[in-house]
Amino acid sequence: MPKILSVETEVPPVKITQNEAAEFAKQLFSSSFKDIGRLINVFQNGEIESRYFVKDLEWFSKEHTFQEKNDEFIHHAVELGSKVVLKSLSRHRLSTGDIDAIITISTSGLSTPSLEARIMNRLPFSPHIKRIPIWGLGCAGGASGLSRAYEYCLAFPKANVLVLSIELCSLTFQHGDRSKSNLIGTSLFADGVACALVCGDDSPAIEGVRHPLPTIFATQSTLLQDSLDVMGWEVKENGLYVVFSKDIPTLVKNWLRPNVEGFIEANGVGLGDIKHFVAHPGGKKVIEAYMDALGMDERMTTESMRVLKEYGNMSSVTILYVLKEFMEKGCERGDIGLGTALGPGFSSELLLMRWE
Secondary structure, eight states: OOEEEEEEEEOOSEEEEHHHHHHHHHHHHTTTOTTHHHHTTHHHHTOOOEEEESSOHHHHTSOOOHHHHHHHHHHHHHHHHHHHHHHHHHHTTOOGGGOOEEEEEEOSSOOSSOHHHHHHTTSOOOTTOEEEEEESOGGGHHHHHHHHHHHHHHHSTTOEEEEEEEEEGGGGOOTTOOSHHHHHHHHHBOEEEEEEEEEOTTOGGGTTOOSOOEEEEEEEEEEOTTOTTSEEEEEETTEEEEEEOTTHHHHHHHHHHHHHHHHHHHTTOOGGGEEEEEEOOOOHHHHHHHHHHHTOOGGGGHHHHHHHHHHOBOGGGHHHHHHHHHHHHOOOTTOEEEEEEEETTTEEEEEEEEEO
16 A cells, blocks of 8 residues: 655744734734634634734735735745755655655645646656646645545556645735734634655565554545535635635534544544644644544644644645654554645545555
């Protein structure tokens, strides 16, 4: 079964504390909400302490056109994406010629040619490499990318696949949007970049690896009908406007458990067998809903909460940061992990891993 050999991350250059972000939002939104003092508590109640952006707060204090924001997206995505790809390759002494496919995940900006094509003009990848850009899965994208890499490596057991996730959520900020959804998004979303290397059974890259690696052995994608208004973007003249329903935690509580149980039981696994919960931390309330729905205690969400506190919600990238936490601490041979992420649609992506 395909194995995740490593996960590398690249942290954007500008660190913003949550207190700084709250003060920025208070000044911006105070004229629109009479109860701004109460609403601004969302910045502290979410338990996020810091986030990373590609631009400083001074840049966000001014209006920018859709083109200006998207040009910044392409520039920084290519810069940071190239760095994390090189980091991933150098860790295992691989060359660009050893990579058979790149799956590029993003939802926070637009680029045609796609981001990996632009990166390939910087780094000497084979011109015949398989390019698989995936756009629009939002927070579920990182888990989906791992699942698609798993399927690729099942078909081609000698393959090495990069799952490159790039999200610069801050650049979607709408200076003139005074909605509560924009206020919530301003308290939550951040920028981040990550790259996972997934290898097939016969890949030379995994020869000689002695420590257990997360081996993907099952995946499931699920779409909830008639839920298009739960999460996503509205595309308007000035760009992407966040759609963020307050019902998301309730949906998680009511919908996730039967979805998860049906999936894992079909693969011979019970909830009690799950040792590691590799969950995308959509926010504090979403993590609490995970625990309620699946009957897990807070120890199972330690890694997800740590990433949320230090980096915020980086959309599709975040689950890869969480997976890196598990890989760096080391897991025992035979341990089973459940990866889960929720995204627009409303949808879920699930994957089962066994450390082998």
